[in-house]
Amino acid sequence: MSEITPIPKLDKDAPVYVAGHNGLVGSAIWRQLVDKRFSNLIGRSSAELDLTSRTLVFDFFQTYTPQVVVLAAAKVGGILANNTYPANFLSENLQIQTNVLDAAVEFKVPKLLFLGSSCIYPKYAEQPISEDSLMTGPLEPTNEAYALAKIAGIVHVQSVRRQYGYRWISAMPTNLYGPGDNFSLQNSHVLPALIRRYENAKRNDEPVVTNWGSGSPMREFLHVDDMANACLHLLENFDRDEQINVGTGVDHSIKEIAEMVADAVGYQGSTEWDTTKPDGTPRKLLNVKTLHDSGWKHSIELERGIDMTVAWFRENSGELRT
Numbered sequence: 232m233s234e235i236t237p238i239p240k241l242d243k244d245a246p247v248y249v250a251g252h253n254g255l256v257g258s259a260i261w262r263q264l265v266d267k268r269f270s271n272l273i274g275r276s277s278a279e280l281d282l283t284s285r286t287l288v289f290d291f292f293q294t295y296t297p298q299v300v301v302l303a304a305a306k307v308g309g310i311l312a313n314n315t316y317p318a319n320f321l322s323e324n325l326q327i328q329t330n331v332l333d334a335a336v337e338f339k340v341p342k343l344l345f346l347g348s349s350c351i352y353p354k355y356a357e358q359p360i361s362e363d364s365l366m367t368g369p370l371e372p373t374n375e376a377y378a379l380a381k382i383a384g385i386v387h388v389q390s391v392r393r394q395y396g397y398r399w400i401s402a403m404p405t406n407l408y409g410p411g412d413n414f415s416l417q418n419s420h421v422l423p424a425l426i427r428r429y430e431n432a433k434r435n436d437e438p439v440v441t442n443w444g445s446g447s448p449m450r451e452f453l454h455v456d457d458m459a460n461a462c463l464h465l466l467e468n469f470d471r472d473e474q475i476n477v478g479t480g481v482d483h484s485i486k487e488i489a490e491m492v493a494d495a496v497g498y499q500g501s502t503e504w505d506t507t508k509p510d511g512t513p514r515k516l517l518n519v520k521t522l523h524d525s526g527w528k529h530s531i532e533l534e535r536g537i538d539m540t541v542a543w544f545r546e547n548s549g550e551l552r553t
């Protein structure tokens with residue numbers, strides 16, 4: 232494993248392709264690149280460029296020859312979506328990442344960031360989970376298919392580094408939330424689902440809200456603006472074969488999260504738990520020592536991040552992704 236070494240700053244006039252620039256993470260990265268005055272940003276919606284099409288992806292890379300690629304396009308969803316559509320999560324993610332990484336090799340992209348997820352680690356990994364826990368035990372069944380696609384992505388990036396010497400890297404975010412998230416009640420992650428559910432219950436004077444599972448699982452949350460900031464930091468400050476964890480190092484039970492959201496929206500009713508819905512992994516707190524050692528730490532604490540996201544939801548609830 233190579234050491235963390237200073238690496239060249241990103242060229243602000245070079246073509247930078249953000250795959251998935253309309254999504255939660257991609258849009259946050261795009262906003263920060265615009266703020267930092269990157270002048271040559273390239274983004275395509277899935278309708279404009281379906282990344283599962285190898286031919287379209289190779290044509291796109293040949294035409295635009297990006298010098299930096301951030302791969303934030305993926306099939307993404309919460310616990311129920313992952314558990315219900317595992318074949319889609321495996322197949323679409325393998326296709327998207329294989330096409331983009333292969334095209335990036337073919338057209339000699341020197342710098343690329345691949346995004347995975349904390350669910351790549353074993354279900355019962357020692358907590359907090361360090362990077363070297365990868366592939367040391369069985370995965371959580373509700374997201375095994377998605378996790379295996381992401382693990383293949385990590386190994387793909389490592390293989391390109393070994394075979395071609397490009398300074399590609401992989402980052403593994405914890406659970407993310409923030410503006411532009413998917414607030415679908417069925418397919419989203421827990422935080423956007425809770426914001427929508429408690430806000431609807433408050434608006435409609437409903438006396439009881441019912442959430443999924445037992446409420447006892449522990450989860451760690453990072454605001455997507457912090458995530459985007461970490462991605463840009465890592466592109467300029469991290470250059471190792473091994474994937475790097477991106478999180479806060481702090482977690483809470485889902486029950487605590489539900490109380491925080493209820494408080495943030497001002498809901499006064501009671502909460503029940505539907506234990507026919509899956510809990511998923513009991514805990515997946517990331518060890519963020521490597522990240523902190525690289526010189527980056529989050530700045531948006533969870534209570535403030537939830538308040539910001541509730542405000543965003545209220546302003547944008549007419550135009551939500553579902």
Ligand SMILES: NC(=O)C1=CN([C@@H]2O[C@H](COP(=O)(O)OP(=O)(O)OC[C@H]3O[C@@H](n4cnc5c(N)ncnc54)[C@H](OP(=O)(O)O)[C@@H]3O)[C@@H](O)[C@H]2O)C=CC1
Binds near residue numbers: 250411
């Ligand atoms: N959200 C989270 O809590 C976490 C996310 N991650 C990772 O971060 C990355 C980004 O996730 P996030 O932003 O939340 O996901 P989103 O669902 O918000 O965004 C994903 C984006 O991918 C694009 N996309 C999906 N399929 C295709 C396709 N076939 N062709 C082209 N584009 C496609 C979509 O484009 P369009 O909108 O144009 O359809 C969408 O904007 C993923 O790799 C995910 O695994 C990791 C850990 C946690």
Ligand SMILES: C[C@H]1O[C@H](OP(=O)(O)OP(=O)(O)OC[C@H]2O[C@@H](n3cnc4c(=O)[nH]c(N)nc43)[C@H](O)[C@@H]2O)[C@@H](O)[C@@H](O)C1=O
Binds near residue numbers: 407
């Ligand atoms: C980012 C991550 O996201 C997924 O894994 P997860 O962490 O289990 O994510 P989740 O946000 O969906 O659930 C967290 C917890 O919250 C509980 N919960 C309560 N009420 C609701 C609810 O209304 N919706 C949801 N989704 N969960 C709820 C739920 O039962 C669970 O105990 C995978 O896609 C995985 O692949 C991945 O990478």
